Amino acid sequence: MQDYIKTFFAFRKQIILLTISGAVFFGLFLYLVYPVKYASTVSILPPEQEKGGSLQSLMMGGDLSNLLGGGGAASSQLFAEIIKSRTAHEYVIRKLDLFRYFDNPDMTECVRKLSGAVNPEVTKEGILKITTELATGISGRLTGEKKEVQEMTAKISNTFAAALDSINRAKNNSKAKKARVYIESQLKTTKSDLDSAEMALMIFQKDNKAISLPEQIKVSIETAAKLKSEIITTEIKLDFLSKNFNSNNPSVIELQTQLQALRNEYNKLSAVGDEYLTAFSKAPSLGQQLANLMREVKVLNEVYLLLQQQYYKELIQENRDYATVEVLDPAVPPTRVSSPSFVPTFLSASIFIFFIVFLYYYLSRGALSKYIKGNNV
Template sequence: MLEISDISFHNALNLVIKFRKQVIRITIVVFLVGIIYAVITPHQYVASGSIMPPKQNNNNMNLSAMMQALGGSMGGLSSLAGDMGQSNLSLVYSEVLKSNSVINYVIDTLNLYNSEFYKKLPRHKLIKELRDNIDILVDKSGIIYVSTTVNTNLLPDKSQRKRAAKLAAAISNAEIAGLDFVIRNRNNSVSAKTKDFIGTEIDNYQRLLDSIQTTLQDFRQNNKILELEEQTKAIVLQANTIATELAKAEVELSIGKSLYSENSQNYRMLKNSYDMLKSQYNKIQSGGITQNDKFSIPLNEFPSLIKEYTNLMRDQKLYEEILIYLRTNYYQEAIQEKRDIPQVDILDWAMIPAEKNAPIYKILLIVFAMLDIAIIFVFLLYKSSKIKLNSASQE
């Protein structure tokens, strides 16, 4: 058997000359196949858009943290994003971009189910193909790049190539719009649920306030109470301040019980704050926060009439403060629920690509040239072996 090393350059050149017709035919056939492949192969278009790094919102620190956790309990990403830095929040956004919610938004917005490039695929297969064709990249600065690849059908004409390029840009832009839509709806949904919860608490405390006001009015009329001593006022003021904070902490702890597990850090922080205020509240009831507080007097040492009146005034003030606190947050959540402010800061919209991404004709030319050389080499090796075998048999 003839080895490759047995063919010298001179012998190879002689073989090429001898079988030049066959070599030319092989070259023509290979390049005809290459031309046909280049003509019929699908064209690939890629369009890219970009999003600025997400900004964390530090407003409404008390209830917003709870809203974020409420979003997490519904399967959202708000609680996850709340404790993350900017770059990690970008990673969360990159995962949302490939979620079923965003991809379904793209499919419905662009009516991709009837697109010529997706051949009326079942929705689950269409979702998978779109997810495979969408590339999300997050750089070190947190900027998110959204790139979409669209392939034409076989033997694409000029019109189809234009439609594919246009669709690639449309999908990337719909992805960005879908991200904004999903995040905005999630935030609005969280705000709506938080607003409903606060609304229920407002109704409860309003009933308590109405009841205490009626009781206080009857108490004043029956006992002719007009004014208390200045010392009593100071004690009431101190008690009200701590009681208000304690009530706020109790409301937040009540919300936290429905949002966090008892072992979570957020819940422990709320519980510790509540316990501390509760301890201070108990101390002031029995004679001041500190042992050296000579101004405060235990309320149980006042005449029963003064103590009862003080408690009624304290409860009224307490419920008024709680209602102010709850209503402020209620209106904030109502505004958040209704506002239509974009949540995604777009850096660049995707542009329709002017050139295809593939096939690259220069690369195709190199590949088919190498294929032609390889086929010719095998052909010459075969012919050389056959000539040598014939010579040996004749001898």
């Protein structure tokens, strides 16, 4: 320690002078020559969560396409992954003509450069922040390039938000189309079954005009019809999910469990109705046939009406044009440099220069001492 102190006091003028000179030179280089970076951030609110996969979602007017996820069920983390995608990068590059900015006509190379400049990050509150950081060339603080870089960082961040909205909207519309096509096929099948059931009921009533059902049986039929329609819509949902997910998917398993519970309830209700019809003294066999035909017509009619509602909902969803991304704070051109930070960098460099100069004189003093001792010997 004494050697260090002696060295400093012995060469303090030289050490201080060289340190100040080096620090001033570095400061001028850092401020006047070294490229600087500017960053701009756009903040996006987390998507609203909509529960679309419950058993009653169709009965309550929910969209069948919600079962596939997306729309409100998307997460901020999913949004961040979309921002990282090549599709989003290509959207921004074409929208802003970044081929010119990056001075490169190759899409792959432009995607690589843009990917290194953009950083999507999700906060603990679920807010997505898309930050774009671009660097100027040499002497960027003093040239007109600074303004171009400042404006471009904001444009890129905001355009990524637009890209996210465009991709998410296309995804939602695609799911709605898939659901609409599926419902359309179910509508045709149900309409055919309904026409056949109505025709069978009409023929039966024409041939058996004297047969009528007690009021209790009619109420039972109404209840059974509603329950049966729930079973059929649940089967439709399960079939739709099974075409898009494997059997281990939680939503598929949940629907299978709920479907079995509905079937058990329906079987119990049917057993009660059958017992009552057996006691129907006049014509139990004809009464059973009439009840079954009426129940079939009511079930198919309810299912058909429900599918019609869903069909038009999915058709509207498929063709609607609305924003799916809500921007909290749009990006604005930055006024302050994001990197390098002048004061911390300058102080760190000054300390480093001091130690380099001090080490030089410390080693020089040691070598000089050895040389003097050698000559004295």
